[in-house]
Amino acid sequence: MPETPRLSAAATRRNLLFGAAALSSGAFLTACTSNEPKESTGGQAADAPVADDKPGKPVTIGFAGPQADHGWLNAINVNAKERAKKYKDVTLEITEGSNDTAAQIGQIDTLINKKVDVLVILPADGKAMTQAGLKAMRAGIPVVNLDRIFANPQAYRCWIGGDNFGMGLNAGHYIGEQLKDKKNAKVVELAGLDNLELTKQRTEGFDAALKNYPNIKKVARQAAEFTVESGQAKMAQLLQAQKNFDALWNHDDDQGVGALRAIEQAGRDDFFMVGGAGALSAMQAIESGDSVLKATVLYPPTMAASAIDLARALGQNKGIGGMAEFEIPSSITLYSAVVTKDNLKQYMSTGFK
CATH class of the missing domain: 3.40.50.2300 (Response regulator)
Known part of the structure; x- marks a missing residue:
């Protein structure tokens, strides 16, 4: 009887990724913020609880975003960096950021070659950069697609963004x-x-x-x-x-x-x-x-902090606290709350410069 061929670790991981992506159901969740006002430094909920702060398996997360030439985009970078610092088991590899599609694809290639465990990508152009997401997924690296969505759902394991x-x-x-x-x-x-x-x-x-x-x-x-x-x-x-x-x-x-x-x-x-x-x-x-x-x-830039939470959960094969499913959702759309003088204290810490 011939020996059953053994799949490589990357191939096995790749099969699991695409299988999970096909089986996971979408979810629409609202963003959570602290009720206490804090001094804002870049659009982050400073005291928002981390998803699971108990140290686990070390995870290296690659982060590739566009150039921070707008207040909201700069807040995206700040949120990602600050959230990663909250986890002792997370190492963040962050690119310089570019609005040039070819340059950003090159940065993603570098992160793939470094064999990061998970990629978080806010593409300069979602449609044009779909192949970059597909390449990472096929290499066995799960992708959290942030906000600007790829044209093919196979190019990401989870999408999170605004509405x-x-x-x-x-x-x-x-x-x-x-x-x-x-x-x-x-x-x-x-x-x-x-x-x-x-x-x-x-x-x-x-x-x-x-x-x-x-x-x-x-x-x-x-x-x-x-x-x-x-x-x-x-x-x-x-x-x-x-x-x-x-x-x-x-x-x-x-x-x-x-x-x-x-x-x-x-x-x-x-x-x-x-x-x-x-x-x-x-x-x-x-x-x-x-x-x-x-x-x-x-249009909360705190989505980048949540993307780090999701990437860490993917790297550690965890679900989301408070949900019954073993896997993270395939899609998370954040809620666009209306901030007025009546509820301002709740949201002030998320305000970006």
Whole structure:
């Protein structure tokens, strides 16, 4: 009787990975944050409990993200680094970060060659970098795909990210509830880059919510570029064109800094503003109460800390505490909470600079 061929360790691990990915069911979970306000240094919930802080098998996690040229992206890096420090059994191999797809693929190749145990990847372009995720998975390295999703579910073991449609939906419902008793209410929208799918999803969610309020009409929409400068310029155009409206939804708190400058320069205070993402500057403005900004809808950068939790669990063959399943979910969508002055203390520690 011929001897049964033995699979290599990498091949065995690869089979387990793809099998687990096919069997695991998706889950939609909300982010948890501390109820105590803490000084924020980069959009992290400083006292959020780690998933399982009892030391276990040592795990080396490779982290590859884009260039931190935006407050939210910088907070992603900070969250990943700080979360890894909480675990004595985790070693973090973090790349320099790049918005160039070819450069980021090269960085991922380096991490694969170093034989890290798990990879956490926030791709500069999810569709263009799908092959990088597939390569890691085929090498027996499980991938936690962060936010910008790969085009093929076989390119990752677990995806965790924000809810762009939900972000617009919650912004729309908040505005709708504030204006539900006002006849012929008018709202305007300062969107992000229109060539990004996430911008379209945020607008779709916003429009879906407004359909529940027949007394409200969206009278203008202007796309900006997620920068302070574009926010100021595009908001100035909106204010010039729209002499009378009741509420503004701005997709991004970084460009919101510029939008608030334009509003102040125009001397306008006849409407209220809802921001997006959860920057510390936005939360501080809400707290002070001396501007039109009254709320911001979260797109939590704490997802990077959770991605480290998930990567560690994968490296140690663990599930998630509080869930009955033996495996981590294949998909986790975070909730876009609306932060106002009433619940600000709960979320202030997650505000990013």
